Amino acid sequence: MKKTPDLKKIFGKFAGKELRDPNRLTTDIDSVLAQMETAAQKNGLKLRVWFPGTIGTMELRSDRVNAHVDQGADGKFRVSNKFEIG
Numbered sequence: 001m002k003k004t005p006d007l008k009k010i011f012g013k014f015a016g017k018e019l020r021d022p023n024r025l026t027t028d029i030d031s032v033l034a035q036m037e038t039a040a041q042k043n044g045l046k047l048r049v050w051f052p053g054t055i056g057t058m059e060l061r062s063d064r065v066n067a068h069v070d071q072g073a074d075g076k077f078r079v080s081n082k083f084e085i086g
Contacts, residue, residue, distance in 0.1 A: 004085060005043050005044075005045065005065075005085075007065060007083040007084065007085070008081075008083065010039055010040075010043055010065075010083075011036065011039060011065065011067060011079075011083045012081065012083075014032060014035070014036055014039075014067075014079045015079055015080065015081040016078055016079065016081075017032045017078060017079050018032070018076055018077065018078050019032055019033060019069060019077040019078065019079060020077070021077060022051050022077065032079065033047075033049065036049075036067060036079075040065055044063065045063055045064060045065045046061070046063055046064040046065070047064070047065055047067060048064055048065070048066050048067070049066075049067050049068075049069060050066055050067065050068045050069060051069045051071075051077065052069065052070070052071050052077075060086045061085075061086065062085060064085065064086060065083055065084070065085060066083065066084050066085075066086050067079060067080075067082075067083055068080040068082040068083075
């Protein structure tokens with residue numbers, strides 16, 4: 001049986017970091033998301049990011065981390081501290 005990675009250890013440093021608005025008109029790379037993707041790959045995982053209002057499939061995958069994003073009262077998007085395999 002494959003050991004479950006310590007998601008808080010791997011991704012906890014990203015919690016609270018601000019992300020660019022996913023609805024922006026530019027296609028520039030969000031450096032925080034790029035760093036999270038690299039961390040996921042180094043640990044044999046795929047990254048899926050859930051912004052508020054995101055619609056997606058609910059199939060479970062043991063090789064994927066779901067990272068949740070919150071939108072603050074100031075309208076800014078920040079990585080939450082909720083990370084889960086699925």
